[in-house]
Amino acid sequence: MQSTGISTLNLNKPARPGIERAPTSTNLARPMPIHRLEDKVVFITGGGGKVGVETAGRLLIEGANVALIDNSRESLEAAVPVLKAAIPTGTPLESRLLTIAADATSEADVEACVKKTVQRFGRLDCALLNAGERDEEKDLFDVTAEDFDKMMTMNAKSAFLGVKHVAKVLRDQGEGGSIIIRSTIAGLRGFPGLISYSASRFALRGIALTAAEELGKYNIRVNTIHTSIINSGPDYKEGWSQERLDELKEETALGRFGSLDDVANVIAFLASDDSKFMTGGHLKVDGGCVTV
Numbered sequence: 001m002q003s004t005g006i007s008t009l010n011l012n013k014p015a016r017p018g019i020e021r022a023p024t025s026t027n028l029a030r031p032m033p034i035h036r037l038e039d040k041v042v043f044i045t046g047g048g049g050k051v052g053v054e055t056a057g058r059l060l061i062e063g064a065n066v067a068l069i070d071n072s073r074e075s076l077e078a079a080v081p082v083l084k085a086a087i088p089t090g091t092p093l094e095s096r097l098l099t100i101a102a103d104a105t106s107e108a109d110v111e112a113c114v115k116k117t118v119q120r121f122g123r124l125d126c127a128l129l130n131a132g133e134r135d136e137e138k139d140l141f142d143v144t145a146e147d148f149d150k151m152m153t154m155n156a157k158s159a160f161l162g163v164k165h166v167a168k169v170l171r172d173q174g175e176g177g178s179i180i181i182r183s184t185i186a187g188l189r190g191f192p193g194l195i196s197y198s199a200s201r202f203a204l205r206g207i208a209l210t211a212a213e214e215l216g217k218y219n220i221r222v223n224t225i226h227t228s229i230i231n232s233g234p235d236y237k238e239g240w241s242q243e244r245l246d247e248l249k250e251e252t253a254l255g256r257f258g259s260l261d262d263v264a265n266v267i268a269f270l271a272s273d274d275s276k277f278m279t280g281g282h283l284k285v286d287g288g289c290v291t292v
Contacts, residue, residue, distance in 0.1 A: 010273070036272040038063035041121040043114065045104040045162055048075025048131035050232040051182065053082060054260035055267050056097070057129060060086040062268055065096050067117040069131075073101040104131035107165075114165045124169045126178040126271045129162040131155075132200075134186075137193030148196040155200035156207065163211050167220055173179040176219030180270045181208050182263075183224045188290045205282060212280035221279040223270055228286035231257045253288025 042059050046052045047068030056066045070076050074283060076099040084093050095237060098120045102109040118124055132155040135147060159181050170177035186194060187201030204224055212222040230236060236257075249257065266285050269275055284290055 023155065035063035036274065037268070040064045040125040040271070041123055042271055043066070043067045043069070043124060043127040043162075043166060044130060045069045045128070045158060046108075046132060046182075047099070048072050048079055049130070050260055051227075051230065051263055052130050053079045054127075055130070055264045057083055057086040057137070058261075058264040058268050059271065060096060062272075064126075064271070065098075065121045065178055067098040067100065067113070069100050069104060069113050071101065071103050071104050071131075074216070076101060079248070104129075104155050104162065107161050110158075110161040111165050112167060118169060123173060123174075124166065124177065126180070127162055127166040127179055128180045128182065128267055128271070129159045130182045131158040131162075132182070134184075134194070135198050137251050139193065140195055143196055147201070151196040151200040152203065156203035159207055163207060163222065167211065167218075170220050171215070171218045174218075177221070178275065179211070179215075179220065179222045180267055181222070181224045182267075183226045184281075185226050185228050185284070185290050186287050187224070188226050188284070208282070209280050216279060221270075223273070223278060223281040223283065225266055225270070225283045225285050226290070227258060227263055227264070228252065228289040229257045230260060230263060232260050233244050248289060251289055252286070256287060258285060258287060 037059055040063070042056075044052050044056060044066060047056060048070030052070065056068055056079070059066055064132060066083075068076060068079060080093065080097070080099065087093060087096050088106065093281055098117060100113050100116060102113050104110060114124065133151075135151055138147070163179055163181070166177075166179055170179075181204050183201045183204040186198045187204055191198055199240045208222050208224045215222060229240070229245070249255065263285055270278070270283070
């Protein structure tokens with residue numbers, strides 16, 4: 001017997017005394033969706049990085065058309081053969097995937113990329129604003145104004161520009177949509193030595209909350225996800241001391257770091273209509289690293 005993906009629960013057994021049972025949904029008998037994102041168009045910044053590529057592959061598998069934006073043309077070129085495996089044999093990749101080398105911190109570039117996406121696919125439904133980077137750890141007194149400006153530009157300004165120009169298209173289409181901003185746990189707690197980075201990640205919460213309030217009337221949802229360290233391959237430890245990594249793992253309730261698949265699963269959910277009543281949310285994809 002083929003599994004539907006739903007646990008076989010006895011939904012008709014009597015409730016405990018004093019407990020009112022909720023009505024049983026007929027949806028429970030339906031198979032889990034395979035193509036939740038069929039024909040949706042998703043715009044991804046930071047698309048050449050590991051999270052961007054993994055997510056693009058997941059979205060392609062679920063039926064989406066994807067525009068990948070990255071400032072590294074080489075990273076985009078390397079992503080193409082990887083993503084080809086995510087679409088049905090015989091389907092031309094160019095019919096489902098658009099790659100654009102551009103600067104996510106340039107308003108002109110972001111606006112042009114959004115326009116190219118709509119020109120290629122005819123519409124836009126969702127954005128993953130994933131562009132960003134982390135600076136090196138420095139004592140507070142050694143951080144320069146230039147260090148601070150760099151992090152705010154790369155992480156916060158890029159998200160603002162993405163929200164602004166994607167939301168314009170979604171508003172004008174009149175069908176709503178989903179904007180997902182990828183932050184990290186540094187946007188939820190302080191990290192000594194990372195004041196500029198943490199400030200830029202906290203700023204994403206303000207952008208998301210304000211945009212969610214303003215765009216709700218257009219049925220445009222805006223949510224952030226906050227990831228912890230992602231075990232994305234041999235170089236995932238880059239920039240972290242082993243001592244700090246051990247401390248973070250010890251602080252994580254599930255006792256491990258996340259995988260690329262862990263992150264892509266949540267993004268696919270937020271991109272789909274399964275999350276149609278969620279906006280202004282901050283989803284922690286951190287294994288319980290931040291539990292308050």
